[in-house]
Amino acid sequence: MTDNINITGKLNSPPSTILRYGIAILTVVLVLGVKLLLEQFYDIKSPFLLFFTGVIISALFGGIRAGIFATILSAIISDYLFLSPSQLFFGEQSISQNIRLILFILEGVFISKIIDRLMSVNQEVLLRQQALQESQARYRSLIESVQDYAIFLLDVKGLVISWNQGAQNLKGYAAKEIIGQHFSCFYPQEDADRGNPDRYLQIAAVEGYIENEGWRIRKDGTRFWANAIITALRDEKGNLTGFCKLTRNLSEHRKTESETSSVIPESPEQVYSELEFRVQERTAQLTAINIELQQQIEERRKAEVALKQSEQRFRAIFNQTFQFIGLMQPNGILIEANETALKFGGLKREDAIDRPFWETRWWTLSPETQERLKQAIKEAANNQFIRYEVEVLGAGDTVRTIDFSIKPICDESGKVVLLIPEGRDISERKQAEAKIYQLNAELEQRVQQRTAQLEIEIAQQKQVQEALMQSEQRFRAAVDNIPDTFVIYDAERRLQFVNAEGLRRTQMPLKAFLGRRDEEIHPPEVTNGYLPYLLRTVETLTTQTFECTITLANYGTYTVIITYVPLLNEQGELYQILGITHDITQRKRAEEALRLSLERFRIALENSPIAVFNQDRELRYTWIYNPRLGYKAEEVLGKTDAELMHPEDAAKLTEIKQKVLLTGNGVREEVQASKIGEFSYYDLTVEPLQDDRGEIVGITAAAIDITDRKRTEAQLRIRAQQQAAIASLGQKALSGINLDELMKETTSLSAQILKVEYCEILELLPEKQQMIMRSAYGLPEELIGQSIVSTGLQSQAGYTLHASEPLIVSDLAAETRFTPSRFCQEYQIISGLSTIIAGVPQPFGVLQVHTTSKYSFTQDDKLLII
Numbered sequence: 110m111t112d113n114i115n116i117t118g119k120l121n122s123p124p125s126t127i128l129r130y131g132i133a134i135l136t137v138v139l140v141l142g143v144k145l146l147l148e149q150f151y152d153i154k155s156p157f158l159l160f161f162t163g164v165i166i167s168a169l170f171g172g173i174r175a176g177i178f179a180t181i182l183s184a185i186i187s188d189y190l191f192l193s194p195s196q197l198f199f200g201e202q203s204i205s206q207n208i209r210l211i212l213f214i215l216e217g218v219f220i221s222k223i224i225d226r227l228m229s230v231n232q233e234v235l236l237r238q239q240a241l242q243e244s245q246a247r248y249r250s251l252i253e254s255v256q257d258y259a260i261f262l263l264d265v266k267g268l269v270i271s272w273n274q275g276a277q278n279l280k281g282y283a284a285k286e287i288i289g290q291h292f293s294c295f296y297p298q299e300d301a302d303r304g305n306p307d308r309y310l311q312i313a314a315v316e317g318y319i320e321n322e323g324w325r326i327r328k329d330g331t332r333f334w335a336n337a338i339i340t341a342l343r344d345e346k347g348n349l350t351g352f353c354k355l356t357r358n359l360s361e362h363r364k365t366e367s368e369t370s371s372v373i374p375e376s377p378e379q380v381y382s383e384l385e386f387r388v389q390e391r392t393a394q395l396t397a398i399n400i401e402l403q404q405q406i407e408e409r410r411k412a413e414v415a416l417k418q419s420e421q422r423f424r425a426i427f428n429q430t431f432q433f434i435g436l437m438q439p440n441g442i443l444i445e446a447n448e449t450a451l452k453f454g455g456l457k458r459e460d461a462i463d464r465p466f467w468e469t470r471w472w473t474l475s476p477e478t479q480e481r482l483k484q485a486i487k488e489a490a491n492n493q494f495i496r497y498e499v500e501v502l503g504a505g506d507t508v509r510t511i512d513f514s515i516k517p518i519c520d521e522s523g524k525v526v527l528l529i530p531e532g533r534d535i536s537e538r539k540q541a542e543a544k545i546y547q548l549n550a551e552l553e554q555r556v557q558q559r560t561a562q563l564e565i566e567i568a569q570q571k572q573v574q575e576a577l578m579q580s581e582q583r584f585r586a587a588v589d590n591i592p593d594t595f596v597i598y599d600a601e602r603r604l605q606f607v608n609a610e611g612l613r614r615t616q617m618p619l620k621a622f623l624g625r626r627d628e629e630i631h632p633p634e635v636t637n638g639y640l641p642y643l644l645r646t647v648e649t650l651t652t653q654t655f656e657c658t659i660t661l662a663n664y665g666t667y668t669v670i671i672t673y674v675p676l677l678n679e680q681g682e683l684y685q686i687l688g689i690t691h692d693i694t695q696r697k698r699a700e701e702a703l704r705l706s707l708e709r710f711r712i713a714l715e716n717s718p719i720a721v722f723n724q725d726r727e728l729r730y731t732w733i734y735n736p737r738l739g740y741k742a743e744e745v746l747g748k749t750d751a752e753l754m755h756p757e758d759a760a761k762l763t764e765i766k767q768k769v770l771l772t773g774n775g776v777r778e779e780v781q782a783s784k785i786g787e788f789s790y791y792d793l794t795v796e797p798l799q800d801d802r803g804e805i806v807g808i809t810a811a812a813i814d815i816t817d818r819k820r821t822e823a824q825l826r827i828r829a830q831q832q833a834a835i836a837s838l839g840q841k842a843l844s845g846i847n848l849d850e851l852m853k854e855t856t857s858l859s860a861q862i863l864k865v866e867y868c869e870i871l872e873l874l875p876e877k878q879q880m881i882m883r884s885a886y887g888l889p890e891e892l893i894g895q896s897i898v899s900t901g902l903q904s905q906a907g908y909t910l911h912a913s914e915p916l917i918v919s920d921l922a923a924e925t926r927f928t929p930s931r932f933c934q935e936y937q938i939i940s941g942l943s944t945i946i947a948g949v950p951q952p953f954g955v956l957q958v959h960t961t962s963k964y965s966f967t968q969d970d971k972l973l974i975i
Contacts, residue, residue: 128171129170129171129172129174129175130171130174130175130178132166132167132170132171132175133163133167133171133175133176133178133179133182134182136162136163136166136167136179137160137163137167137179137182137183137186139163140159140160140162140163140183141160141186143159144159144160147159157183157184157187157209157213160179160183160186160187160213161216161217161220163179163183164176164179164180164183164217164220164221165220165224166179167179167221168220168221168224168225169224169228172225172228173221173222173224173225176217176218176220176221176224176225177217177218177221179217180213180214180217180218180220180221181214181217183213183217184210184213184214184217187210187213188210258275258279258355258356258357259273259275259276259278259279259280259354259355259356259357260273260275260276260353260354260355260356261273261276261353261354262342262351262352262353262354263292263310263339263351263352263353263354264351264352265349265350265351265352266291267291267292267293267306267307267310267352268289268290268291268292269287269288269289269290269291269292270288270289270351271288272284272287272288276356279327279333279335279356279358280295280325280327280328280356281327281328281329282328286328291306292306292354293306293307294326295325295326295356296323296325296326297324297325297326297332300323300324309321309339310339310352313339313340313341313352314341314349314352317340317341318338318339318340318341319338319339320336320337320338320339321336321337322334322335322336322337322359323335323337325337325356333358333360334358334359334360335356335357335358335359335360336356336357336359337354337355337356337357338354338355338356339352339353339354340352340353340354340355433446433447433449433450433453433511433530433531433532433533433534434446434447434449434450434529434530434531434532435447435450435466435529435530435531436527436528436529437466437486437515437527437528437529437530438527438528439486439489439490439517439525439526439527439528440490441465441466441467441483441486442463442464442465442466443461443462443463443464443465443466443469443530444462444463445462446458446461446462450471450532452504453471453503453504453509453534454469454470454471454501454502454503454504455470455503455504455505456469456470456471466482466486466530467479467482467483467486470502471501471502471503472501472502473502474500474501474502474508478499478500478501481497481499482499485497485515486515486528489515489516489517489525489528490517490525490528491525492517492519492523492525493517494514494515494516494517495514495515496512496513496514496515497513497514498510498511498512498513498535499511499513501513501532509534509536510534510535510536510539511532511533511534511535511536512532512533512535513530513531513532514530514531514532515528515529515530515531516528516529516531517529585608588608589608589609589610590609591608591610592610592692593610593689593690593691593692594607594608594610594611594614594669594688594689594690595607595608595610595611595687595688595689595690596608596611596622596687596688596690597685597686597687597688598643598685598686598688599684599685599686600647600682600683600684600685600686601626602626602627602643602644602647602686603624603625603626604622604623604624604625604626604627604630605623605685607619607622611690614661614664615661615663615664616663616664617630627639627640627643628640634660635659635660635661638657638658638659639655639657639659639671642655642671642673643673643686643688646673646674646675646686647675647683647686650675650677650681650683651675652672652673652674652675653672653673654670654671654672654673655670655671656668656669656670656671656693657669657671667692667694668692668693668694668697669690669691669692669693669694670690670691670693671688671689671690671691672688672689672691673686673687673688674686674687674688674689703732707732707734719735719811719812719813720733720734720735720736720737720791720811720812720813720814721733721734721735721809721810721811721812722734722736722745722809722810722812723798723807723808723809723810724766724807724808724810725806725807726770726805726806726807727749728749728750728763728766728767728808729747729748729749730745730746730747730748730749731746731747731807732746733745733746737782737789737791737812737814738753738754738782738783738784738789739784740753749763750762750763751763753784754782754783754784755782755783755784755965757965758780758781758782758783761780761781762780762782762793765778765780765793765795766795766808766810769795769796769797769808770797770805770807770808773797773805774797775794775795775796775797776793776794776795777792777793777794777795778793779791779792779793779815779819780793788816788967788968789814789816790814790815790816790818790819790820791812791813791814791815791816792812792813792815793810793811793812794810794811794812795808795809795810796808796809796810797809820968823967837854837858849883849884852870852883852884853884853886855870855884855956856868856869856870856884856885856886856956857886859886859956859958860886860887860958863942863958863966863970865958865959865960865964866887866959866960866961867885867886867887867888867936867938867958867959867960868885868886868887868956868957868958868959869882869884869885869886869888869956869957869958869959870882870883870884870885870946870954870955870956871883871898871906871954871955871956871957872953872954873900873910873948873951873952873953873954873955877900877951878899878900879897879898879899879900880897880898880899880900880906880907880910880954880955881894881895881896881897881898882894882895882896882897882898883954888936892932896932898930902926902927903927903928904927904928904930905918905927905929905930905933905941905943905957906943906955906957907927908926908927909943909944909945909955909957910945910952910955912945914944914971915942915943915944915971916942916943916944917941917942917966917971918940918941918942918943919940919963919964919965919966920939920940920963921933921938921939921940921941922939933959936959936961937961938959938960938961939960939961939962939963939964940959940960940962940963940964940965940966941957941958941959941960942957942958942966942970942971943955943956943957943958944956944957944971
């Protein structure tokens with residue numbers, strides 16, 4: 110495909126197959142002759158070196174096939190003539206010679222491919238250059254054909270650097286007159302004084318472009334109404350290089366119909382004078398044009414030198430304007446489109462150029478869209494300006510709305526030779542209009558919905574009010590039928606409500622209470638018992654519950670429990686206080702009778718060693734004689750087991766007592782009860798406590814202290830375990846077991862007896878600053894002999910080494926005597942026990958056990974590891 114390029118880089122017809130291979134044969138023969146000639150004078154060790162020249166020339170002029178043919182031919186000749194033994198084709202040469210022959214063939218093929226690729230690239234470059242020249246010609250034709258638009262370039266300062274015919278027609282300036290001048294001369298003096306031209310450049314540099322309409326000034330000083338678009342031009346690096354300005358005359362659109370339709374007849378003198386003036390004006394214009402033509406003939410030669418730069422500027426104008434613009438034949442074939450239009454549709458040039466305009470992707474939204482475009486092209490081909498809004502396809506299958514127009518371009522005879530399609534994306538404007546319409550519709554709908562909602566809310570408020578009235582009636586009926594006094598105060602302690610029971614006790618009407626404070630109703634000897642608590646509720650905004658005795662003249666003396674509850678609004682402010690008075694006179698009398706009974710019972714049991722107690726259904730102590738665990742009776746009453754002893758012991762006791770309350774059957778068990786560091790065991794008997802009606806109201810129990818007996822039994826058991834363990838270890842020690850094995854047995858046996866996960870032996874090193882792990886149970890073997898622990902007070906082992914007795918850790922997370930080691934954190938240790946291993950003259954080390962669950966080590970456990 111590259112054989113049709115000559116040495117000048119121009120395209121020729123490809124050579125024939127015979128010529129290609131003839132070139133290859135001739136080149137190889139010439140190289141062979143040169144090699145045979147040179148070997149008479151020089152010793153050329155490589156048999157293939159010169160043949161590479163023939164391969165390169167053959168590939169260059171004959172193509173890849175000729176290059177490969179020359180490679181094979183050169184290999185055959187070299188094998189036959191220059192590789193020993195000679196005059197043999199692929200004879201019994203050495204392996205190295207065969208490898209060299211194969212490498213030559215591969216290199217020849219590779220060189221042929223490289224040359225073929227280089228020639229292909231060269232051809233592509235030439236084709237692109239030709240396409241570029243054709244494109245530049247079309248750009249030049251397009252820009253020069255546009256005479257109704259002023260299209261020119263500005264540098265970054267706003268100076269004019271290019272000028273087209275349309276600009277000259279519209280502005281009145283020739284190129285030589287205006288190039289190098291600031292473009293503010295096109296604006297009225299008032300705009301120039303306000304700095305509008307420079308401000309427009311600043312906006313275009315930031316926003317990318319700016320479009321506006323306004324008055325502009327021609328060379329002769331006349332004004333015209335123009336639409337102007339200034340587009341910022343940037344290089345590949347994004348640097349600002351200048352601006353492109355496109356100006357269109359819109360004066361005709363501002364003329365009113367009355368001005369065009371109302372024509373006043375003129376007199377013959379006026380017509381003659383006007384005709385004479387126009388003849389003189391036209392003569393002056395022709396004279397100026399003749400002079401200008403002479404100047405243009407002189408300047409054409411200079412203009413041709415700057416053709417390439419001009420073409421680049423035309424391309425910048427064409428491609429960097431934000432409008433969609435193209436060039437089309439009158440039959441609708443699109444021959445050019447700017448980059449803005451192509452990017453808008455997500456198209457490449459080959460997708461649109463040289464195709465009917467209506468078949469391009471922009472217009473394939475619907476058959477109706479394509480048919481409307483065909484009709485518009487037909488009308489524009491008849492020299493009509495067409496403009497309408499239409500929906501087209503954009504990039505990514507988006508539907509966009511554009512302001513589309515087709516402008517015909519005619520030759521000197523008036524024949525339409527080109528059509529210029531233009532478009533401007535107005536989707537955002539359309540979307541904004543649609544959004545406004547939608548918002549108006551939504552607003553109207555919301556107003557209707559809100560109106561309906563308000564009607565519903567009004568109906569609901571009526572229902573709520575009716576429900577509130579019914580609720581208030583039910584509330585009044587409920588509180589009027591309870592046996593307790595119920596009152597409601599406002600924030601100023603004025604009474605708002607008193608129920609029927611309160612009125613019955615005071616023998617006073619409701620109106621005597623409403624709006625008044627307690628001290629305004631009752632004498633001080635009545636209010637002194639409860640008024641301070643009411644005042645405290647108002648001050649602290651907290652609930653107050655207390656017991657007091659009240660004496661009313663018409664009712665007598667009675668004991669009550671009063672509760673004041675403050676009610677707060679959303680701002681946390683007090684707005685009401687509820688007061689509930691519960692009569693406990695009968696209960697107090699029963700308590701007094703019970704007290705007398707208990708006193709008699711206490712006297713009867715005064716010399717008894719048994720602890721006897723009663724608890725209510727909530728298992729709160731209501732009476733106790735001879736309390737244990739170092740408590741006094743007043744410290745126990747009103748509390749539960751959970752408030753007096755270890756949680757595990759309290760849970761066990763609670764379970765036993767709740768079983769009695771549930772079943773009504775007595776229970777006898779041996780239990781443990783302990784405080785911090787104190788353990789006691791009891792023989793507990795629990796029986797249900799019943800009232801006069803046979804209902805269970807609590808329990809009564811007796812507990813005999815059997816701690817001494819249990820400790821004796823535990824010590825005997827521990828001693829038996831220790832003796833068995835010592836005996837086992839002694840037997841193993843006597844059997845010749847080494848120290849490491851003995852310590853391993855010790856850790857294993859200790860862990861099994863105490864039922865823990867981990868046990869370690871730490872040996873004190875000679876310098877007494879550190880201890881090393883000598884044996885462990887439950888830990889990885891690699892820690893033995895490697896894990897080091899400080900003997901300072903910051904570690905559990907160090908703290909134990911300085912203590913005089915075994916160390917118990919109930920909860921490592923709450924430990925404050927030392928810092929948990931990394932080992933304890935890593936293995937999530939919770940509880941532990943450690944003791945010193947005696948030695949002479951210094952301790953041998955420390956034995957410690959750990960568990961990952963909370964465990965309460967007992968004194969027996971301490972005795973076991975000592």
